[in-house]
Amino acid sequence: MSEWQPKILAILCNWCSYAGADLAGVSRMQYPPNVRVVRIPCSGRVDPLMILKGLQSGFDGVLVSGCHPGDCHYISGNFVARRRFAVLKPLLEFVGVEPDRVQFSWISAGEGERFAQVVTKVTEDIRKIGPAKRLVKGA
Amino acid sequence: MSRITLESKPSDGVRELLRHLLDKGKVSAVLAPRRLDDEGSLDLGFITDRSELDSIDPFAPVMIANTAQVLSMITPSSSKIAVVLKPCELRGFVERVKREQGTLDNILTISCTCGGVFPLQKAVDGITGGMTANYYSDLSSEKIHAEIRETCKACEHFIPINSDVTVSLVGEKDLDENCQIYLNSKSASELLEGLGGEIDKKEYDPAISAGLMKKRLAEKERLFNSVFPGKGGIDAVIEIFGKCVGCHGCSRVCPICYCVSCDFESMNFDSDIAYYEKELSQKGALRLPPDTMLFHIGRMIHMSFSCVGCGLCSDVCPADIPVASVFKRTGDKTASIFDYIPGRDLEEAIPVMVFKEEEFSRFVDE
Incomplete structure:
Protein backbone atom coordinates (compact mmCIF):
# COMPACT_ATOMS: atom_id res chain seq x y z
CA MET A 1 0.00 0.00 0.00
CA SER A 2 1.28 3.44 -0.84
CA GLU A 3 1.58 6.16 1.80
CA TRP A 4 -1.52 8.25 2.54
CA GLN A 5 -1.71 11.39 0.47
CA PRO A 6 -3.84 14.35 1.48
CA LYS A 7 -6.52 15.31 -0.99
CA ILE A 8 -7.06 19.05 -1.09
CA LEU A 9 -9.85 21.02 -2.69
CA ALA A 10 -8.58 24.31 -4.14
CA ILE A 11 -11.30 26.82 -4.94
CA LEU A 12 -9.69 29.49 -7.10
CA CYS A 13 -11.08 32.69 -8.51
CA ASN A 14 -11.09 32.98 -12.27
CA TRP A 15 -9.30 36.31 -12.58
CA CYS A 16 -6.31 36.02 -10.26
CA SER A 17 -5.64 32.75 -8.49
CA TYR A 18 -6.67 30.44 -11.31
CA ALA A 19 -4.47 32.42 -13.68
CA GLY A 20 -1.73 32.21 -11.06
CA ALA A 21 -2.09 28.44 -11.05
CA ASP A 22 -1.98 28.49 -14.83
CA LEU A 23 1.22 30.49 -14.77
CA ALA A 24 2.77 28.04 -12.34
CA GLY A 25 1.86 25.30 -14.80
CA VAL A 26 3.17 26.91 -17.98
CA SER A 27 6.31 27.96 -16.12
CA ARG A 28 6.77 24.29 -15.23
CA MET A 29 7.04 24.98 -11.53
CA GLN A 30 7.04 22.03 -9.19
CA TYR A 31 4.28 21.75 -6.62
CA PRO A 32 2.55 18.83 -4.89
CA PRO A 33 -0.09 17.09 -7.00
CA ASN A 34 -2.54 16.95 -4.08
CA VAL A 35 -4.83 19.79 -5.09
CA ARG A 36 -8.01 19.41 -7.10
CA VAL A 37 -8.90 22.77 -8.57
CA VAL A 38 -12.38 24.20 -8.93
CA ARG A 39 -12.59 27.45 -10.86
CA ILE A 40 -15.15 30.00 -9.70
CA PRO A 41 -15.90 33.50 -10.97
CA CYS A 42 -14.89 35.24 -7.73
CA SER A 43 -13.92 34.30 -4.17
CA GLY A 44 -17.04 36.24 -3.18
CA ARG A 45 -19.03 33.44 -4.79
CA VAL A 46 -17.85 30.94 -2.18
CA ASP A 47 -20.59 29.98 0.21
CA PRO A 48 -18.79 28.57 3.28
CA LEU A 49 -21.16 25.66 2.87
CA MET A 50 -19.14 24.61 -0.19
CA ILE A 51 -16.12 24.28 2.05
CA LEU A 52 -18.01 22.12 4.51
CA LYS A 53 -19.51 20.05 1.74
CA GLY A 54 -15.98 19.49 0.43
CA LEU A 55 -14.76 18.29 3.81
CA GLN A 56 -17.84 16.15 4.18
CA SER A 57 -17.37 14.43 0.86
CA GLY A 58 -13.85 13.28 1.51
CA PHE A 59 -11.35 16.10 1.09
CA ASP A 60 -8.75 16.45 3.82
CA GLY A 61 -8.42 20.17 3.41
CA VAL A 62 -9.72 23.17 1.50
CA LEU A 63 -7.79 26.10 0.07
CA VAL A 64 -9.74 29.14 -1.06
CA SER A 65 -7.88 31.78 -2.96
CA GLY A 66 -8.87 35.06 -4.56
CA CYS A 67 -7.39 38.31 -5.78
CA HIS A 68 -5.34 40.51 -3.49
CA PRO A 69 -7.30 43.25 -1.66
CA GLY A 70 -8.02 46.02 -4.11
CA ASP A 71 -7.48 43.80 -7.16
CA CYS A 72 -10.87 42.06 -7.27
CA HIS A 73 -12.30 41.97 -10.78
CA TYR A 74 -15.69 42.68 -9.21
CA ILE A 75 -14.20 45.38 -6.96
CA SER A 76 -15.04 43.94 -3.54
CA GLY A 77 -15.86 40.23 -3.81
CA ASN A 78 -12.73 39.21 -1.95
CA PHE A 79 -13.52 41.56 0.96
CA VAL A 80 -16.95 40.02 1.31
CA ALA A 81 -15.39 36.57 1.13
CA ARG A 82 -13.02 37.46 3.95
CA ARG A 83 -15.95 38.42 6.18
CA ARG A 84 -17.60 35.07 5.50
CA PHE A 85 -14.42 33.24 6.40
CA ALA A 86 -14.35 35.17 9.66
CA VAL A 87 -17.79 33.74 10.41
CA LEU A 88 -16.74 30.26 9.32
CA LYS A 89 -13.65 30.02 11.52
CA PRO A 90 -15.34 29.75 14.93
CA LEU A 91 -17.94 27.41 13.43
CA LEU A 92 -15.20 25.09 12.15
CA GLU A 93 -13.94 24.96 15.69
CA PHE A 94 -17.45 24.07 16.80
CA VAL A 95 -17.66 21.11 14.45
CA GLY A 96 -14.17 20.01 15.44
CA VAL A 97 -12.35 20.78 12.20
CA GLU A 98 -8.71 21.72 12.81
CA PRO A 99 -8.34 25.40 11.83
CA ASP A 100 -5.45 24.73 9.45
CA ARG A 101 -7.55 22.36 7.37
CA VAL A 102 -9.26 25.33 5.79
CA GLN A 103 -6.99 28.07 4.52
CA PHE A 104 -7.50 31.29 2.65
CA SER A 105 -4.98 33.24 0.64
CA TRP A 106 -4.63 35.92 -1.95
CA ILE A 107 -2.77 34.96 -5.13
CA SER A 108 -2.58 37.21 -8.19
CA ALA A 109 -2.35 36.19 -11.83
CA GLY A 110 1.36 37.03 -11.89
CA GLU A 111 2.23 35.03 -8.83
CA GLY A 112 2.84 31.59 -10.28
CA GLU A 113 5.66 31.04 -7.87
CA ARG A 114 3.56 32.08 -4.94
CA PHE A 115 0.85 29.66 -6.00
CA ALA A 116 3.40 26.83 -5.93
CA GLN A 117 4.56 27.97 -2.49
CA VAL A 118 1.06 28.24 -1.07
CA VAL A 119 0.08 24.80 -2.37
CA THR A 120 3.27 23.31 -0.95
CA LYS A 121 2.65 24.88 2.44
CA VAL A 122 -1.02 23.92 2.59
CA THR A 123 -0.22 20.36 1.55
CA GLU A 124 2.43 20.05 4.25
CA ASP A 125 0.13 21.59 6.88
CA ILE A 126 -2.59 19.11 6.09
CA ARG A 127 -0.21 16.20 5.83
CA LYS A 128 0.84 17.00 9.41
CA ILE A 129 -2.76 17.11 10.64
CA GLY A 130 -3.51 13.78 9.00
CA PRO A 131 -6.58 12.41 7.23
CA ALA A 132 -9.83 14.22 7.91
CA LYS A 133 -12.33 12.50 10.10
CA ARG A 134 -15.28 12.48 7.77
CA LEU A 135 -17.12 15.59 8.76
CA VAL A 136 -20.55 14.75 10.06
CA LYS A 137 -20.19 11.02 9.77
CA GLY A 138 -22.72 9.54 7.44
CA ALA A 139 -24.90 12.60 7.52
CA MET B 1 -38.35 60.72 27.06
CA SER B 2 -41.28 60.54 29.47
CA ARG B 3 -43.16 58.19 31.74
CA ILE B 4 -46.82 57.55 32.43
CA THR B 5 -47.84 55.91 35.68
CA LEU B 6 -51.27 54.29 35.82
CA GLU B 7 -52.91 52.88 38.91
CA SER B 8 -53.73 49.48 37.53
CA LYS B 9 -52.21 46.14 36.73
CA PRO B 10 -49.73 46.47 33.85
CA SER B 11 -51.87 44.19 31.66
CA ASP B 12 -54.95 46.35 32.40
CA GLY B 13 -52.83 49.42 31.79
CA VAL B 14 -51.77 48.21 28.36
CA ARG B 15 -55.36 47.27 27.46
CA GLU B 16 -56.38 50.80 28.48
CA LEU B 17 -53.59 52.20 26.37
CA LEU B 18 -54.66 50.12 23.36
CA ARG B 19 -58.29 51.13 23.85
CA HIS B 20 -57.20 54.75 23.90
CA LEU B 21 -55.28 54.30 20.66
CA LEU B 22 -58.20 52.61 18.89
CA ASP B 23 -60.91 54.91 20.28
CA LYS B 24 -59.08 58.08 19.34
CA GLY B 25 -58.33 56.67 15.91
CA LYS B 26 -54.63 56.99 16.51
CA VAL B 27 -54.06 53.48 15.29
CA SER B 28 -56.22 51.48 12.94
CA ALA B 29 -55.40 48.05 14.35
CA VAL B 30 -53.70 46.23 17.18
CA LEU B 31 -51.53 43.11 16.99
CA ALA B 32 -51.16 41.39 20.36
CA PRO B 33 -51.31 38.02 22.14
CA ARG B 34 -54.89 37.09 22.96
CA ARG B 35 -56.21 34.68 25.55
CA LEU B 36 -58.84 32.27 24.22
CA ASP B 37 -59.77 30.59 27.51
CA ASP B 38 -58.68 30.54 31.13
CA GLU B 39 -56.46 27.49 30.81
CA GLY B 40 -53.75 28.80 28.56
CA SER B 41 -54.91 28.75 24.95
CA LEU B 42 -53.56 31.77 23.17
CA ASP B 43 -53.23 33.21 19.73
CA LEU B 44 -51.82 36.30 18.13
CA GLY B 45 -54.78 38.58 17.47
CA PHE B 46 -54.93 41.23 14.74
CA ILE B 47 -57.71 43.42 16.02
CA THR B 48 -59.71 46.44 14.92
CA ASP B 49 -62.86 45.85 16.99
CA ARG B 50 -62.59 47.55 20.37
CA SER B 51 -64.61 44.90 22.20
CA GLU B 52 -62.02 42.27 21.26
CA LEU B 53 -59.39 44.10 23.28
CA ASP B 54 -60.66 42.59 26.55
CA SER B 55 -59.20 39.24 25.62
CA ILE B 56 -55.72 40.64 25.04
CA ASP B 57 -53.08 39.34 27.40
CA PRO B 58 -50.16 41.60 26.47
CA PHE B 59 -47.54 39.87 28.61
CA ALA B 60 -48.67 36.27 28.22
CA PRO B 61 -45.53 34.33 29.04
CA VAL B 62 -45.72 32.17 25.94
CA MET B 63 -44.48 32.71 22.40
CA ILE B 64 -47.35 31.48 20.25
CA ALA B 65 -45.97 32.67 16.96
CA ASN B 66 -43.03 34.84 16.13
CA THR B 67 -44.41 38.36 15.92
CA ALA B 68 -41.36 39.33 13.86
CA GLN B 69 -42.49 36.97 11.10
CA VAL B 70 -46.09 38.08 11.34
CA LEU B 71 -45.08 41.73 11.04
CA SER B 72 -43.49 40.95 7.69
CA MET B 73 -46.91 39.77 6.52
CA ILE B 74 -48.69 42.98 7.49
CA THR B 75 -46.14 45.65 6.62
CA PRO B 76 -45.83 48.04 4.94
CA SER B 77 -49.16 49.13 6.31
CA SER B 78 -51.01 52.14 4.98
CA SER B 79 -52.22 53.06 8.45
CA LYS B 80 -50.73 52.99 11.92
CA ILE B 81 -50.68 49.66 13.78
CA ALA B 82 -49.89 49.13 17.46
CA VAL B 83 -47.95 45.95 18.14
CA VAL B 84 -47.36 44.32 21.50
CA LEU B 85 -44.26 42.14 21.32
CA LYS B 86 -41.39 40.71 23.31
CA PRO B 87 -37.95 42.36 23.20
CA CYS B 88 -36.45 39.47 21.22
CA GLU B 89 -39.30 39.58 18.71
CA LEU B 90 -38.63 43.28 18.19
CA ARG B 91 -34.95 42.62 17.66
CA GLY B 92 -35.87 39.82 15.28
CA PHE B 93 -38.06 42.18 13.29
CA VAL B 94 -35.29 44.77 13.11
CA GLU B 95 -33.09 42.04 11.61
CA ARG B 96 -35.85 41.26 9.13
CA VAL B 97 -36.21 44.92 8.18
CA LYS B 98 -32.46 44.97 7.48
CA ARG B 99 -33.19 42.11 5.05
CA GLU B 100 -36.01 44.09 3.46
CA GLN B 101 -38.68 41.83 4.92
CA GLY B 102 -40.88 44.56 6.30
CA THR B 103 -40.70 48.08 7.66
CA LEU B 104 -41.01 49.80 11.01
CA ASP B 105 -42.82 52.75 9.39
CA ASN B 106 -46.37 53.10 10.66
CA ILE B 107 -45.70 50.62 13.47
CA LEU B 108 -45.97 51.55 17.14
CA THR B 109 -43.98 48.99 19.08
CA ILE B 110 -45.03 48.25 22.64
CA SER B 111 -42.74 45.96 24.61
CA CYS B 112 -41.93 45.17 28.20
CA THR B 113 -38.99 44.22 30.33
CA CYS B 114 -39.39 40.52 29.83
CA GLY B 115 -39.36 37.77 32.42
CA GLY B 116 -39.06 35.07 29.77
CA VAL B 117 -41.68 32.68 28.48
CA PHE B 118 -42.76 29.10 29.15
CA PRO B 119 -42.02 26.34 26.65
CA LEU B 120 -44.67 26.24 23.96
CA GLN B 121 -45.58 22.71 25.04
CA LYS B 122 -46.95 24.08 28.30
CA ALA B 123 -49.32 26.32 26.39
CA VAL B 124 -50.31 23.47 24.09
CA ASP B 125 -51.06 21.36 27.17
CA GLY B 126 -53.05 24.30 28.50
CA ILE B 127 -51.23 24.53 31.80
CA THR B 128 -49.78 28.02 31.77
CA GLY B 129 -52.85 29.41 33.50
CA GLY B 130 -51.93 28.11 36.92
CA MET B 131 -48.31 29.11 36.62
CA THR B 132 -48.70 32.80 35.98
CA ALA B 133 -49.36 33.94 39.57
CA ASN B 134 -45.93 32.78 40.54
CA TYR B 135 -44.57 34.29 37.35
CA TYR B 136 -45.54 37.86 38.28
CA SER B 137 -44.22 37.63 41.84
CA ASP B 138 -40.92 36.40 40.43
CA LEU B 139 -40.88 39.41 38.10
CA SER B 140 -41.20 41.72 41.09
CA SER B 141 -38.47 40.04 43.06
CA GLU B 142 -36.20 39.79 39.97
CA LYS B 143 -36.00 36.02 40.17
CA ILE B 144 -35.55 33.72 37.20
CA HIS B 145 -38.77 31.71 37.09
CA ALA B 146 -38.02 28.00 37.37
CA GLU B 147 -40.31 26.89 34.52
CA ILE B 148 -39.31 29.30 31.74
CA ARG B 149 -37.29 28.18 28.76
CA GLU B 150 -33.58 27.54 28.97
CA THR B 151 -32.75 30.29 26.47
CA CYS B 152 -34.98 32.79 28.28
CA LYS B 153 -33.23 32.04 31.55
CA ALA B 154 -29.94 32.94 29.89
CA CYS B 155 -31.21 36.02 28.00
CA GLU B 156 -29.50 39.30 28.80
CA HIS B 157 -31.52 41.35 26.33
CA PHE B 158 -34.74 41.45 28.33
CA ILE B 159 -34.89 45.26 28.24
CA PRO B 160 -36.39 46.21 24.87
CA ILE B 161 -34.04 48.00 22.50
CA ASN B 162 -35.67 50.70 20.35
CA SER B 163 -39.27 50.08 21.36
CA ASP B 164 -41.59 53.09 21.16
CA VAL B 165 -43.23 52.12 24.43
CA THR B 166 -41.64 50.11 27.23
CA VAL B 167 -43.74 48.74 30.05
CA SER B 168 -41.60 48.09 33.09
CA LEU B 169 -42.30 44.75 34.76
CA VAL B 170 -39.01 43.35 36.03
CA GLY B 171 -38.14 44.65 39.46
CA GLU B 172 -41.38 46.64 39.85
CA LYS B 173 -42.54 46.05 43.41
CA ASP B 174 -46.24 46.69 42.98
CA LEU B 175 -47.49 44.90 39.88
CA ASP B 176 -51.06 44.77 41.22
CA GLU B 177 -51.78 48.46 41.19
CA ASN B 178 -48.98 50.14 39.41
CA CYS B 179 -48.19 50.32 35.72
CA GLN B 180 -45.08 52.15 34.56
CA ILE B 181 -45.15 53.04 30.89
CA TYR B 182 -42.06 54.62 29.37
CA LEU B 183 -42.45 56.53 26.13
CA ASN B 184 -39.21 56.35 24.20
CA SER B 185 -40.08 58.10 20.96
CA LYS B 186 -41.73 61.25 19.72
CA SER B 187 -44.47 59.34 17.97
CA ALA B 188 -45.25 57.43 21.17
CA SER B 189 -45.61 60.70 23.08
CA GLU B 190 -47.90 62.12 20.42
CA LEU B 191 -50.08 59.04 20.13
CA LEU B 192 -50.49 58.60 23.85
CA GLU B 193 -51.34 62.20 24.61
CA GLY B 194 -54.48 62.30 26.69
CA LEU B 195 -54.16 58.77 28.04
CA GLY B 196 -54.32 60.10 31.57
CA GLY B 197 -52.33 58.91 34.53
CA GLU B 198 -49.43 60.65 36.09
CA ILE B 199 -46.83 61.96 33.67
CA ASP B 200 -43.24 62.84 34.43
CA LYS B 201 -39.99 63.23 32.52
CA LYS B 202 -38.19 60.05 33.28
CA GLU B 203 -36.38 57.53 31.14
CA TYR B 204 -36.13 53.85 31.84
CA ASP B 205 -33.35 53.21 34.35
CA PRO B 206 -31.68 49.79 33.95
CA ALA B 207 -30.94 49.88 37.68
CA ILE B 208 -34.58 48.82 38.21
CA SER B 209 -33.77 45.41 36.76
CA ALA B 210 -30.05 45.18 37.51
CA GLY B 211 -30.63 42.31 39.92
CA LEU B 212 -32.18 40.14 37.21
CA MET B 213 -29.47 41.13 34.74
CA LYS B 214 -26.84 39.78 37.10
CA LYS B 215 -28.67 36.46 37.44
CA ARG B 216 -29.29 36.17 33.73
CA LEU B 217 -25.63 36.79 32.89
CA ALA B 218 -24.57 34.12 35.37
CA GLU B 219 -27.11 31.74 33.86
CA LYS B 220 -25.86 32.58 30.36
CA GLU B 221 -22.36 31.60 31.35
CA ARG B 222 -23.61 28.38 32.86
CA LEU B 223 -25.61 27.54 29.74
CA PHE B 224 -22.72 28.35 27.42
CA ASN B 225 -20.41 26.11 29.39
CA SER B 226 -22.81 23.21 29.41
Missing part, protein backbone atom coordinates in the same frame (compact mmCIF):
# COMPACT_ATOMS: atom_id res chain seq x y z
CA VAL B 227 -24.42 23.31 25.98
CA PHE B 228 -21.76 21.21 24.25
CA PRO B 229 -21.46 17.78 25.81
CA GLY B 230 -18.02 16.28 26.46
CA LYS B 231 -15.06 17.89 24.78
CA GLY B 232 -17.10 19.46 22.00
CA GLY B 233 -16.06 18.97 18.39
CA ILE B 234 -17.65 16.57 15.97
CA ASP B 235 -18.72 14.08 18.62
CA ALA B 236 -20.67 16.77 20.45
CA VAL B 237 -22.26 17.90 17.21
CA ILE B 238 -23.37 14.35 16.51
CA GLU B 239 -24.69 13.95 20.02
CA ILE B 240 -26.69 17.18 19.80
CA PHE B 241 -28.00 17.01 16.26
CA GLY B 242 -27.96 13.25 15.73
CA LYS B 243 -31.60 13.11 16.76
CA CYS B 244 -32.67 15.55 14.03
CA VAL B 245 -35.52 14.20 11.91
CA GLY B 246 -34.93 16.77 9.17
CA CYS B 247 -38.33 18.47 9.42
CA HIS B 248 -36.75 21.95 9.07
CA GLY B 249 -39.29 23.28 11.58
CA CYS B 250 -36.57 25.30 13.29
CA SER B 251 -35.93 27.31 10.16
CA ARG B 252 -39.66 27.75 9.42
CA VAL B 253 -40.24 29.52 12.74
CA CYS B 254 -36.94 31.38 12.76
CA PRO B 255 -37.37 35.15 12.47
CA ILE B 256 -34.06 35.40 10.62
CA CYS B 257 -34.51 32.52 8.13
CA TYR B 258 -36.63 34.43 5.67
CA CYS B 259 -35.63 32.76 2.39
CA VAL B 260 -38.71 31.67 0.52
CA SER B 261 -36.82 28.88 -1.16
CA CYS B 262 -34.29 27.55 1.29
CA ASP B 263 -31.04 26.26 -0.17
CA PHE B 264 -31.41 23.09 1.88
CA GLU B 265 -34.76 22.37 0.32
CA SER B 266 -33.53 23.09 -3.19
CA MET B 267 -32.18 20.68 -5.76
CA ASN B 268 -28.67 21.60 -4.62
CA PHE B 269 -29.13 18.97 -1.98
CA ASP B 270 -30.83 16.36 -4.12
CA SER B 271 -28.69 13.33 -4.75
CA ASP B 272 -29.28 10.35 -7.00
CA ILE B 273 -28.49 6.70 -6.38
CA ALA B 274 -25.11 7.02 -8.11
CA TYR B 275 -24.05 9.53 -5.46
CA TYR B 276 -25.11 7.25 -2.64
CA GLU B 277 -23.35 4.31 -4.23
CA LYS B 278 -20.14 6.33 -4.41
CA GLU B 279 -20.51 7.41 -0.79
CA LEU B 280 -21.22 3.85 0.30
CA SER B 281 -18.15 2.57 -1.47
CA GLN B 282 -16.11 4.88 0.76
CA LYS B 283 -17.99 4.77 4.02
CA GLY B 284 -19.75 1.43 4.17
CA ALA B 285 -22.83 2.96 5.79
CA LEU B 286 -24.91 6.08 5.41
CA ARG B 287 -27.56 7.87 7.35
CA LEU B 288 -30.73 8.62 5.39
CA PRO B 289 -32.21 11.07 4.77
CA PRO B 290 -28.84 12.74 4.28
CA ASP B 291 -27.51 16.13 5.35
CA THR B 292 -29.53 16.56 8.54
CA MET B 293 -26.48 17.83 10.43
CA LEU B 294 -25.06 19.81 7.54
CA PHE B 295 -28.37 21.63 7.57
CA HIS B 296 -27.80 22.93 11.10
CA ILE B 297 -24.19 23.86 10.51
CA GLY B 298 -25.17 25.55 7.27
CA ARG B 299 -27.86 27.50 9.03
CA MET B 300 -25.29 28.63 11.57
CA ILE B 301 -23.08 29.89 8.77
CA HIS B 302 -25.94 31.74 7.14
CA MET B 303 -27.63 33.38 10.10
CA SER B 304 -26.07 32.66 13.51
CA PHE B 305 -24.67 36.21 13.88
CA SER B 306 -28.23 37.51 13.63
CA CYS B 307 -29.76 35.01 16.07
CA VAL B 308 -31.80 36.92 18.65
CA GLY B 309 -32.24 33.88 20.86
CA CYS B 310 -36.03 33.93 20.72
CA GLY B 311 -36.09 30.17 21.42
CA LEU B 312 -38.92 29.20 19.07
CA CYS B 313 -36.69 26.67 17.29
CA SER B 314 -36.29 24.69 20.50
CA ASP B 315 -40.01 25.07 21.15
CA VAL B 316 -41.02 23.42 17.90
CA CYS B 317 -38.35 20.72 17.69
CA PRO B 318 -40.08 17.32 17.72
CA ALA B 319 -36.84 15.63 18.80
CA ASP B 320 -36.21 17.98 21.74
CA ILE B 321 -32.90 19.20 20.40
CA PRO B 322 -31.80 22.36 22.27
CA VAL B 323 -31.46 24.20 18.95
CA ALA B 324 -31.86 27.66 20.46
CA SER B 325 -29.21 27.13 23.12
CA VAL B 326 -26.70 25.91 20.56
CA PHE B 327 -27.47 28.76 18.16
CA LYS B 328 -27.36 31.33 20.93
CA ARG B 329 -23.93 30.05 21.91
CA THR B 330 -22.46 29.90 18.40
CA GLY B 331 -24.25 33.11 17.42
CA ASP B 332 -22.73 34.89 20.37
CA LYS B 333 -19.34 33.85 19.07
CA THR B 334 -19.86 34.78 15.41
CA ALA B 335 -21.55 38.10 16.25
CA SER B 336 -18.84 39.08 18.71
CA ILE B 337 -16.22 38.97 15.94
CA PHE B 338 -17.98 41.95 14.42
CA ASP B 339 -18.99 43.53 17.71
CA TYR B 340 -22.52 43.02 16.46
CA ILE B 341 -25.68 42.72 18.50
CA PRO B 342 -28.59 41.55 16.35
CA GLY B 343 -31.47 43.99 16.35
CA ARG B 344 -29.61 46.70 18.25
CA ASP B 345 -29.72 49.31 15.54
CA LEU B 346 -31.52 49.44 12.21
CA GLU B 347 -28.60 51.38 10.73
CA GLU B 348 -26.08 48.74 11.72
CA ALA B 349 -25.43 46.62 8.61
CA ILE B 350 -25.56 42.82 8.62
CA PRO B 351 -21.93 41.77 9.20
CA VAL B 352 -21.52 39.74 6.01
CA MET B 353 -23.00 42.44 3.79
CA VAL B 354 -20.29 45.01 4.47
CA PHE B 355 -16.55 45.08 4.94
CA LYS B 356 -13.61 47.29 5.79
CA GLU B 357 -10.54 47.21 3.60
CA GLU B 358 -8.21 46.64 6.52
CA GLU B 359 -9.51 43.87 8.74
CA PHE B 360 -9.28 40.18 9.66
CA SER B 361 -5.84 39.77 8.12
CA ARG B 362 -5.28 36.98 10.64
CA PHE B 363 -7.67 34.77 8.71
CA VAL B 364 -5.91 35.11 5.39
CA ASP B 365 -2.44 34.14 4.23
CA GLU B 366 -1.29 37.38 2.67
